[in-house]
Amino acid sequence: MDKNVMLGIDVGGTGIKGALVDIKKGVFVSDKVKYKTPKESDPKAVLEVFKKMIKDLDWEGKPFGCGFPSIIKNNVCCSAANIDKRWIGVKLGELFKKELGVKATFGNDADLAALAEMRFGKGKGKMGKLLLVTLGTGIGSGMFMDQKLIPNVEVGHLHYKKSIVEHYASNKAREDKDLSWEDWGKELNKVLEYIEFILNPDLIFLGGGVSKKFKNYKEYLTLDTKVIPAELLNNAGIIGAALLAHEAG
Numbered sequence: 001m002d003k004n005v006m007l008g009i010d011v012g013g014t015g016i017k018g019a020l021v022d023i024k025k026g027v028f029v030s031d032k033v034k035y036k037t038p039k040e041s042d043p044k045a046v047l048e049v050f051k052k053m054i055k056d057l058d059w060e061g062k063p064f065g066c067g068f069p070s071i072i073k074n075n076v077c078c079s080a081a082n083i084d085k086r087w088i089g090v091k092l093g094e095l096f097k098k099e100l101g102v103k104a105t106f107g108n109d110a111d112l113a114a115l116a117e118m119r120f121g122k123g124k125g126k127m128g129k130l131l132l133v134t135l136g137t138g139i140g141s142g143m144f145m146d147q148k149l150i151p152n153v154e155v156g157h158l159h160y161k162k163s164i165v166e167h168y169a170s171n172k173a174r175e176d177k178d179l180s181w182e183d184w185g186k187e188l189n190k191v192l193e194y195i196e197f198i199l200n201p202d203l204i205f206l207g208g209g210v211s212k213k214f215k216n217y218k219e220y221l222t223l224d225t226k227v228i229p230a231e232l233l234n235n236a237g238i239i240g241a242a243l244l245a246h247e248a249g
Contacts, residue, residue: 005029007057007064008242009050010109013037013082013137013172016046018053018064019235021242026120028235030057041084047099054100063102065245067109067237068092069138071152075106081157082138105248110134111151112240113207113232114142119243121205121231128202131155132230133195134237135188136208139166143199155195165191171210181213185220193223205230 009018016037020030033056038045054060068087071078075093080086096104107115114132117123123130127146131153134140139156142149156166167173169191174184192204206214207230214229221227230236 006242006246007054007059007062008112008238008240008245009053009064009066010112010237010241011037011046011066011068011083012109012237013069016049016053017234017238018057019238020057020059021239023239023242023246026116026232026239028238032235032238033057037083042086043084043090043095046083047096050096050100061102063104063245065105065107065112065241065243065248066092067112067241067244068106069109069140071154072106072108072111073152077106079154081140081154103245103248105245107241107244108140108142108152109237110140110207111142111149112244113140113230113236114144114205114240115149115243116232116236116240117142117205117207117230118144118147120239121236122228123203123205126203129200130203130205131195131199131201132205132207132236133192134208135169135171135206135210137170137172139170139191140208141195143201153199155199158194158198160191160194165194171208174210181216182220185217188217189221189223192221192225192227196223196225201225203228207233207236209234 141155211229
């Protein structure tokens with residue numbers, strides 16, 4: 001086993017993605033494997049997907065890292081955003097050690113995407129308060145202050161209008177409501193202005209799959225804080241998960 005290669009897995013509301021990553025270069029050294037997140041995304045069902053993915057990537061019996069759509073404290077799942085509520089309270093490290101026989105290290109999915117962007121993307125070397133906002137099934141966020149992670153900053157769950165932010169400005173909300181890029185971009189701008197007022201970041205990165213279509217809605221983002229697309233796009237979560245596992249030892 002190459003000591004610079006680690007498996008990273010990114011669990012999302014619609015898909016579970018994984019790849020082998022060169023953690024020195026921040027690039028994939030295998031194909032990306034993706035499965036749909038089970039409709040009943042309880043621990044048993046998700047574990048079956050992990051087993052298939054690990055076999056696909058020939059990674060049986062080896063440690064790995066995982067980004068999870070949850071507040072994660074000491075490898076314990078403390079919330080469940082866009083995944084089955086039965087995960088809440090689960091000691092993830094213990095469960096995966098028991099079921100897979102290997103050490104697995106967990107972090108909030110957006111935190112790990114931000115970690116990758118800070119290490120290998122447009123956040124590299126930048127100081128100040130930097131915020132990555134991931135736009136996917138929900139809205140995730142990872143915040144760094146002078147290159148140090150402030151974990152579990154969940155801006156997607158801020159109260160907004162009659163619900164929460166992610167029900168109005170996530171990519172899923174855009175698709176479900178069949179919004180034009182202009183209508184969605186203007187709604188996203190209002191949400192980012194709200195986040196800007198609360199957190200006052202120096203720079204906002206937009207990540208997640210829709211970040212690669214940044215040019216379609218860029219003109220509608222008029223908040224004072226500079227907003228740019230993340231460089232690592234939708235691969236950041238996998239790379240960050242691999243980094244987390246490597247650094248956990």
